[in-house]
Amino acid sequence: MEKNIPTIRQAMxxxxxxxxxxxxxxxxxxxxxxxxxxxxxxxxxxxxTKARPPVVWLHFQECTCxxxxxxxxxxxxxxxxxFDTLSLDYTETLLAAAxxxxxxxxxxxxxxxxxxxxxxxxxxxxxxxEGYCMIGGKSAEQILKEAAxxxxxxxxxxxxxxxxxxxxxxxxxxxxxxxxxxxxxxVINVPGCPPIAEVMTGIVTHILLFGKMPELDSxxxxxxxxxxxxHDTCYRRPYYDAGLFVEAWDDEAARKGYCLYKMGCKGPTxxxxxxxxKWNGNLSYPIQSGHxxxxxxxxxxxxxxxxxxxxxxxxxFGIESTADTIGVTAAAVTAGGIALHALTxxxxxxxxxxxxKEESVxxxxxxxxxxxxxxxxxxxxxxxxxxxxx
Amino acid sequence: xxxxxxxxxxxxEGHLRIEAVVEGGKIxxxxxxxxxxxxxxxILKGRDPRDAWAFVERVCGVCTTxxxxxxxxxxxxxxxxxxxKNAELVRNIMFCTQYVHDHVVHFYxxxxxDWVDVVSALSADPQATSDLAKSISNYPKSSPxxxxxxxxxxxxxxxxxxxxxFANGYWGHPAFKLPKxxxxxxxxxxxxxxxxxxxxxxxxxxxxxxxxxxxxxxxxVPCSFxxxxxxxxxxxxxxxxxxxxxxxxxxxxxxYIPDLMAIAGFYKDWAAIGGGLSNYxxxxxxxxxxxxxxxxxxxxxxxxxxxxxxxxxxxxxxxxNEIKEYIAHSWYKYSVGDEQGLHPWKGETEFNFTGPKPPxxxxxxxxxxxxxxxxxxxxxxxxxxxxxxxxxGYGRGSQEIKEVVDEALKxxxxxxxxxxxxxGRTAARGLETRLTVRWLKGFYDDLINNLKSGEVSTFTxxxxxxxxxxxxxxxxxxxxxxxxxxxxWIRIKERKIDNYQLVVPSTWNASPRDFKGQRSSYEEALIGxxxxxxxxxxxxxxxxHSFDPCLACAVHLYDPDGNIVHQITVE
Numbered sequence: 001m002e003k004n005i006p007t008i009r010q011a012m013x014x015x016x017x018x019x020x021x022x023x024x025x026x027x028x029x030x031x032x033x034x035x036x037x038x039x040x041x042x043x044x045x046x047x048x049t050k051a052r053p054p055v056v057w058l059h060f061q062e063c064t065c066x067x068x069x070x071x072x073x074x075x076x077x078x079x080x081x082x083f084d085t086l087s088l089d090y091t092e093t094l095l096a097a098a099x100x101x102x103x104x105x106x107x108x109x110x111x112x113x114x115x116x117x118x119x120x121x122x123x124x125x126x127x128x129x130e131g132y133c134m135i136g137g138k139s140a141e142q143i144l145k146e147a148a149x150x151x152x153x154x155x156x157x158x159x160x161x162x163x164x165x166x167x168x169x170x171x172x173x174x175x176x177x178x179x180x181x182x183x184x185x186x187v188i189n190v191p192g193c194p195p196i197a198e199v200m201t202g203i204v205t206h207i208l209l210f211g212k213m214p215e216l217d218s219x220x221x222x223x224x225x226x227x228x229x230x231h232d233t234c235y236r237r238p239y240y241d242a243g244l245f246v247e248a249w250d251d252e253a254a255r256k257g258y259c260l261y262k263m264g265c266k267g268p269t270x271x272x273x274x275x276x277x278k279w280n281g282n283l284s285y286p287i288q289s290g291h292x293x294x295x296x297x298x299x300x301x302x303x304x305x306x307x308x309x310x311x312x313x314x315x316x317f318g319i320e321s322t323a324d325t326i327g328v329t330a331a332a333v334t335a336g337g338i339a340l341h342a343l344t345x346x347x348x349x350x351x352x353x354x355x356x357k358e359e360s361v362x363x364x365x366x367x368x369x370x371x372x373x374x375x376x377x378x379x380x381x382x383x384x385x386x387x388x389x390x
Numbered sequence: 391x392x393x394x395x396x397x398x399x400x401x402x403e404g405h406l407r408i409e410a411v412v413e414g415g416k417i418x419x420x421x422x423x424x425x426x427x428x429x430x431x432x433i434l435k436g437r438d439p440r441d442a443w444a445f446v447e448r449v450c451g452v453c454t455t456x457x458x459x460x461x462x463x464x465x466x467x468x469x470x471x472x473x474x475k476n477a478e479l480v481r482n483i484m485f486c487t488q489y490v491h492d493h494v495v496h497f498y499x500x501x502x503x504d505w506v507d508v509v510s511a512l513s514a515d516p517q518a519t520s521d522l523a524k525s526i527s528n529y530p531k532s533s534p535x536x537x538x539x540x541x542x543x544x545x546x547x548x549x550x551x552x553x554x555x556f557a558n559g560y561w562g563h564p565a566f567k568l569p570k571x572x573x574x575x576x577x578x579x580x581x582x583x584x585x586x587x588x589x590x591x592x593x594x595x596x597x598x599x600x601x602x603x604x605x606x607x608x609x610x611v612p613c614s615f616x617x618x619x620x621x622x623x624x625x626x627x628x629x630x631x632x633x634x635x636x637x638x639x640x641x642x643x644x645x646y647i648p649d650l651m652a653i654a655g656f657y658k659d660w661a662a663i664g665g666g667l668s669n670y671x672x673x674x675x676x677x678x679x680x681x682x683x684x685x686x687x688x689x690x691x692x693x694x695x696x697x698x699x700x701x702x703x704x705x706x707x708x709x710x711n712e713i714k715e716y717i718a719h720s721w722y723k724y725s726v727g728d729e730q731g732l733h734p735w736k737g738e739t740e741f742n743f744t745g746p747k748p749p750x751x752x753x754x755x756x757x758x759x760x761x762x763x764x765x766x767x768x769x770x771x772x773x774x775x776x777x778x779x780x781x782x783g784y785g786r787g788s789q790e791i792k793e794v795v796d797e798a799l800k801x802x803x804x805x806x807x808x809x810x811x812x813x814g815r816t817a818a819r820g821l822e823t824r825l826t827v828r829w830l831k832g833f834y835d836d837l838i839n840n841l842k843s844g845e846v847s848t849f850t851x852x853x854x855x856x857x858x859x860x861x862x863x864x865x866x867x868x869x870x871x872x873x874x875x876x877x878x879w880i881r882i883k884e885r886k887i888d889n890y891q892l893v894v895p896s897t898w899n900a901s902p903r904d905f906k907g908q909r910s911s912y913e914e915a916l917i918g919x920x921x922x923x924x925x926x927x928x929x930x931x932x933x934x935h936s937f938d939p940c941l942a943c944a945v946h947l948y949d950p951d952g953n954i955v956h957q958i959t960v961e
Contacts, residue, residue: 294444
């Protein structure tokens with residue numbers, strides 16, 4: 001019966017990849033796993049003989065929102081992943097077996113697939129005391145280290161595993177620690193509370209579809225989903241540029257869907273796919289439903305401030321200096337050019353919007369800082385074309 | 391006597407360990423332990439009370455939204471505001487959506503594999519399965535070809551030798567009683583439910599931007615309505631909500647309820663197993679005339695003692711003599727002594743891990759053995775959850791609740807006492823799903839009517855600025871999570887959180903013994919449960935899953951005096 005089910009190699013060949021491509025894929029998988037080159041043959045064999053890569057999904061200090069998000073995936077749907085794509089050999093959320101039989105699933109998968117299984121981790125590790133998180137009488141740290149040692153690749157699901165998330169917020173009573181600080185391996189970080197379902201399934205299927213690991217930024221996040229600020233891809237961005245802001249919840253501006261920046265939206269400092277990939281089958285995202293972004297994919301976001309205090313109100317940051325300097329990371333694409341463009345076109349766009357749409361209400365006043373910058377830019381005589389060429 | 395250890399208990403939220411003493415094929419004693427702690431309440435201290443909902447929502451991603459709701463209510467109670475009608479309706483729609491999603495996912499993905507033998511489904515006759523399906527429901531996916539295709543897919547999966555989530559399951563266990571065809575039907579609906587569940591939560595995405603963890607707001611809801619605007623909730627979005635509700639009603643009535651009743655029919659012996667405690671507590675929820683009007687709740691509030699449905703007691707979350715938490719067997723210590731109980735407003739906590747150093751084989755159950763505290767109502771251990779809600783509603787004389795309960799008892803041909811059991815708990819969850827999906831439609835219709843009347847407001851603005859608040863104030867937010875009675879207590883000082891506490895459903899149900907040695911729900915319900923095969927805890931997880939455990943919710947700490955939490959080094 002096994003012959004009827006395509007192995008990864010067969011699946012890749014069916015998609016037009018050559019034997020050489022397959023070996024390249026295995027090499028990249030090996031590199032990502034941090035294995036010596038001598039381990040290459042083992043990895044090649046693993047993906048040639050197994051129909052579906054074995055997966056171990058561990059749960060530590062978390063709320064299971066990542067698992068819940070994962071099963072919301074609309075493309076691919078999770079039943080297809082479980083049946084056709086991966087062999088989900090251990091996950092406490094869905095496993096039929098419990099107790100000793102469940103632990104056997106985990107231990108056998110690790111033992112029988114050394115260097116060949118994918119490790120997915122949901123949750124942080126409490127280093128304050130081994131007693132703060134125990135499964136089957138073992139500490140979280142021990143379980144993670146044992147599982148990571150033989151893994152071909154390690155993915156940190158969500159902000160808990162990537163950056164510590166809510167339990168790591170000040171004063172971090174349990175010393176909740178992200179997994180990359182504990183295991184001696186490269187980790188693909190997939191932050192978010194939770195991450196978007198299709199981002200999660202997109203990352204695990206990326207390897208199988210394209211025969212290589214996704215490109216990562218300096219924080220270990222796949223560029224495919226974390227290279228853009230929510231602010232720069234937000235459909236409400238034109239209102240920001242035009243200085244049209246929500247000033248109070250459910251005011252007339254809110255009912256027109258203007259920019260939530262002044263309500264504390266953290267879109268300008270948050271790298272995530274929310275405003276493009278959106279949530280729950282491309283349906284909406286927090287800003288679209290009227291609440292600002294709380295920045296849940298950024299490290300330490302719980303301590304970045306009251307959620308309803310707008311960024312410009314933080315000491316040292318003006319409107320665009322905030323937006324364009326806080327969020328910059330070494331590897332991520334910055335959007336300074338867009339900001340310049342935005343400033344020069346603010347007044348023009350605002351006029352256009354006001355002209356084209358019958359405004360029966362008072363338009364929200366733009367912030368002082370924006371006003372000043374606009375004046376400066378206007379005085380300089382910059383226009384859209386001039387700026388974009390400078 | 392053998393000590394059976396089940397750790398991890400899988401198909402739940404969080405980290406739960408059960409140690410059971412088995413004698414003569416039955417459980418003689420049991421110990422329930424929550425084995426993970428995070429300290430969310432400690433983290434809340436000093437923060438903006440308007441932010442609290444987002445922190446506490448992350449207490450649980452399975453029952454997402456319920457903690458956010460309890461939190462905004464606690465703050466609104468403290469600063470003395472009520473929310474506009476539209477906000478109440480949107481919150482009720484979010485609430486019912488959560489119930490319908492959570493209960494269906496629990497039944498198929500967390501509980502069904504305790505009753506359904508997947509391997510047996512491989513040898514079912516697709517034609518007979520089709521006949522069975524058509525005999526219990528008019529759900530359209532019921533052809534022999536449909537079941538035949540599914541069976542082939544399942545067979546290929548099993549033949550691959552990679553059994554994934556089904557590996558090491560208890561297949562062939564003598565406690566499995568379903569005919570092969572019922573097993574195949576249930577496996578088919580496991581997959582159907584998995585596909586459907588991602589649809590119903592779109593209602594959360596429309597009003598709250600995403601699921602899991604949609605957005606809430608103190609004073610109302612963050613979304614705005616505008617029937618002249620594409621940038622707000624408009625007719626198109628409302629139509630989508632209406633369509634999703636219609637699909638949900640169909641799924642519940644055509645798939646979930648027929649499956650539940652069919653499976654229950656083969657397991658009537660479980661109507662005499664797992665009854666556990668005889669006290670039930672429900673805070674009630676789903677206000678129809680404002681949260682202050684308890685009489686208007688769809689789920690009534692009250693407490694029942696000794697299974698006497700003729701008397702339902704009043705419950706007051708603010709009365710410091712009613713709800714108290716004990717720590718005699720919990721890894722904490724109280725300054726007033728570990729034998730004392732404290733009302734959440736006077737609560738205190740210091741970590742005090744005295745358990746064995748991992749790795750270990752057994753807990754010392756004579757001493758402290760869990761990260762859960764032990765809540766009591768007037769010093770009584772109480773069961774909370776769907777069964778408690780149905781019983782309190784029944785006792786209060788709610789016609790809607792009486793109707794669905796009586797209809798099910800009649801259909802299964804069992805007496806009312808059958809409710810006090812593992813099966814009764816699982817059935818009650820299905821029955822209240824029938825109600826909540828109907829109510830979901832009702833609240834949606836009310837919302838449309840309210841918008842039609844020209845009322846679009848979703849937010850109460852007057853007390854948004856903390857400068858308008860009293861220097862010191864306190865509030866309670868009560869709700870019913872899918873798993874049972876949930877309450878948050880907040881104390882606000884100088885516009886910051888001075889103290890924040892949660893007493894959650896799984897703390898009531900999964901907690902260790904109290905200072906008197908009284909067992910809580912899980913431990914009591916396991917007494918007398920049969921264990922047919924040594925080393926295979928199928929019957930144990932059946933009863934435990936009937937409560938729908940949610941352990942991340944259940945464990946937390948708070949420290950009102952700002953004391954440094956001591957970390958006890960384990961020898």
